[in-house]
Amino acid sequence: MTxxxxxxxxxxxxxxxxxxxxxxxxxxxxxxxxxxxxxxxxAQWLAKDSGLTIETARDRIAAQDGxxxxxxxxxxxxxxxxxxxxxxxxxxxxVVNVTDAAAAKAVQAKGATAKVxxxxxxxxxxxxxSARAVAGADAISTYSDPxxxxxxxxVPADKVAATxxxxxxxxxxxxxxxxxxxxxxxxYGGQQIEFSGYVCSLGFNATRSGTPVFITAGHCAEGYxxxxxxxxxxxxxxxxxxPGNDYAYSSLASTWxxxxxxxxxxxSARRVSGYSNAAVGTAVCKSGRTTGWTCxxxxxxxxxxxxNNGDGTYSTVSGLTKSNTCTxxxxxxxxxxxxxxxxxxxxxxxxxxxNGVCGEKVGQPNIAYFQPVDEILSVxxxxxxxx
Numbered sequence: 001m002t003x004x005x006x007x008x009x010x011x012x013x014x015x016x017x018x019x020x021x022x023x024x025x026x027x028x029x030x031x032x033x034x035x036x037x038x039x040x041x042x043a044q045w046l047a048k049d050s051g052l053t054i055e056t057a058r059d060r061i062a063a064q065d066g067x068x069x070x071x072x073x074x075x076x077x078x079x080x081x082x083x084x085x086x087x088x089x090x091x092x093x094x095v096v097n098v099t100d101a102a103a104a105k106a107v108q109a110k111g112a113t114a115k116v117x118x119x120x121x122x123x124x125x126x127x128x129x130s131a132r133a134v135a136g137a138d139a140i141s142t143y144s145d146p147x148x149x150x151x152x153x154x155v156p157a158d159k160v161a162a163t164x165x166x167x168x169x170x171x172x173x174x175x176x177x178x179x180x181x182x183x184x185x186x187x188y189g190g191q192q193i194e195f196s197g198y199v200c201s202l203g204f205n206a207t208r209s210g211t212p213v214f215i216t217a218g219h220c221a222e223g224y225x226x227x228x229x230x231x232x233x234x235x236x237x238x239x240x241x242x243p244g245n246d247y248a249y250s251s252l253a254s255t256w257x258x259x260x261x262x263x264x265x266x267x268s269a270r271r272v273s274g275y276s277n278a279a280v281g282t283a284v285c286k287s288g289r290t291t292g293w294t295c296x297x298x299x300x301x302x303x304x305x306x307x308n309n310g311d312g313t314y315s316t317v318s319g320l321t322k323s324n325t326c327t328x329x330x331x332x333x334x335x336x337x338x339x340x341x342x343x344x345x346x347x348x349x350x351x352x353x354x355n356g357v358c359g360e361k362v363g364q365p366n367i368a369y370f371q372p373v374d375e376i377l378s379v380x381x382x383x384x385x386x387x
Contacts, residue, residue, distance in 0.1 A: 038270050038337050042283040045295040050090050060089050061283055065339055067094040068279040074110060078103050083120050084146030087281030088113070089297070094279070097146055117149040119171055127151045127171040132304070134166045135159075137314075140181050141369075143303035143322055146280050148173065152300070179350035179359065179367065180308050182329070183219045183246070183315070188269050189262035189335030189342075190287025193234060195225040201288040201334030203345035204272060204373065205258030205385035208238075212252040212385075215376055216333030217345055218242030219315070221250065229256075239380060243307075243315035246347040247376040248333075260387035262335045265292035271387045275342040275373050277301075284323060284338045286370070288331030288346055291358065296325030296366060298338075305369055307348050320347055320369040326358035327368040336370045342384060344370035 039061050047057035064087055071085040074096050083097040094112040098104050104114035119127070124144045128151045132139045140154040150173045155163050157176035164174045189204045193216065200220035206213050214235065216227075221240035228234055233253055240248035252258050261269040264287065278284065278298050285295040300322040306314040327334075327349045336343040350367035352359060359366040377384060 038285055039339050041293070042285055042295055042339070045285075046089060046283045046297075049297070052090070056092075060092055061339070063092065064089075064278070064282045065276065065341065068276060068282055068338070070094055070110065070112060071096065071279040072277065074107060074112060078106065080120065080122070083117050083124070083149060084144060085112075085279055086146045087279050089281055089283070095146075097149055119149050124149075124151055124171065127168060128153075128304075131167050131172045135163055138163065139306055140177065141303055141305040141322075143300040145173070145300055177350060177365075177367070179352045179364065180356070181305055181348060181367070182310070182351055182356065183217065183307050183332055183348035188259050189272070190265070190289070190293075191263050192229065192289035192330070193220070193333070194228045194231075195220070199289060199330045200332045201290075201330065201346065203333050203335050204262075204342050205252070205260060206249070206377070206382040207385060208249070208380065208382050212256075212258045213238065213249050213382065214252050214258060215247065215249050215345060215373070215382070217347055217371065218246040218248045219347075220333050221248035241379075243317050245319065245375075246317045246371045247345065247379070249376070249380050249382060258385055260385035262287045262337060263293075270337065271340055272337070272342050272384065273340040273386055275377070275384055276338065277372055277374055278338040278341070278343055282338050284325065284336055284343055286323075286325050286327065286331070286334055286336045286346060286368070288327060288334030290328045290330035291326050294326040296323045296368070298322075298343075299324055301372075303369060305348065317347060317369075317371075319372070319375065321372055323368045323370065324366045325368045326360055326366050328358050329356055336373075342373045344372045345376070347371050 043057040043061045047054045075082040081099050081103040085096040096107045097117045099120050107114035128142050131153045138155045138159045145152050152173050154175045157178050160176040203215040218240040219242045221237040224237040226236045235251040237250050260272045282298045303320045303322045304318040331346045334346040347369045352362045
């Protein structure tokens with residue numbers, strides 16, 4: 001276990017005491033009031049971020065699950081003629097990128113907005129591979145941005161000019177950052193779990209062949225860790241994947257009851273009703289032991305990130321979803337929701353300054369990444385616990 005992953009346990013004793021008891025049953029957990037719901041908190045964030053009235057923001061949040069489902073169906077039906085999609089929250093519309101007029105008509109027939117773009121998915125994949133090769137060790141992250149139909153390559157701020165001179169700027173946007181990308185390394189989702197002097201967060205409760213288990217980040221489970229909560233044995237890693245991916249699942253001791261809900265860090269828990277893979281632009285919220293309950297939006301999918309291990313080496317993880325939500329060390333493995341639908345578990349993000357705080361605390365952008373939950377469930381044959 002290296003020190004890149006998570007926050008040292010010795011520095012967070014007060015947070016452990018404050019967390020909700022892991023073994024509480026659904027009946028004894030505090031129920032969320034309407035103003036504390038995921039939808040309402042997402043709407044409040046969206047109204048502030050996009051300059052919408054709260055009433056309009058509530059309508060946008062109510063519609064986004066359906067738009068995400070429509071986006072996935074249209075992209076599947078169009079195949080290579082689709083080049084990504086996103087929800088335009090200001091306009092309240094689903095936008096699907098397409099490569100020709102015939103595909104545009106098919107999108108419009110389903111009530112979505114079509115945008116004919118220059119770069120198809122294969123061309124963007126080639127551009128991303130080339131950009132990473134050109135940037136070499138300076139590449140912090142890459143992903144395809146459906147809003148611009150370009151690849152976004154992030155490098156250290158002092159490398160932007162030199163990198164721009166070497167890439168195809170018609171297909172690649174180069175961005176700089178002064179942050180360091182690191183992994184951030186009930187039972188309710190989002191609550192603290194402890195191992196080997198470190199802490200992470202629990203993602204979601206699940207079952208495997210009827211046996212209770214829980215999901216967390218892969219880097220939290222390296223070496224087949226055993227987990228505790230508040231000093232009491234919780235479970236042992238059964239399988240993990242990191243680097244490359246960033247997911248794991250653990251057994252859950254019979255002394256604990258895994259609840260199909262997520263801790264909102266306000267005395268309430270939010271139920272999990274299922275899972276999805278939300279479209280770009282969807283408002284989401286996350287739960288984690290360090291920053292608690294924070295919200296933002298999905299900015300990109302299939303991001304590749306080079307995490308700084310702190311010893312001159314890097315761990316590369318692909319297939320992540322990027323968000324502008326506040327996360328910090330110890331949040332790793334924590335829960336992400338769109339409304340009541342599970343989205344994924346925290347992988348890592350940008351930490352600024354010596355304390356590695358999230359961007360909004362120092363006037364910088366929040367950058368966070370999560371591992372989509374649908375892949376985790378599929379790979380390990382798990383059934384998500386719902387309520």
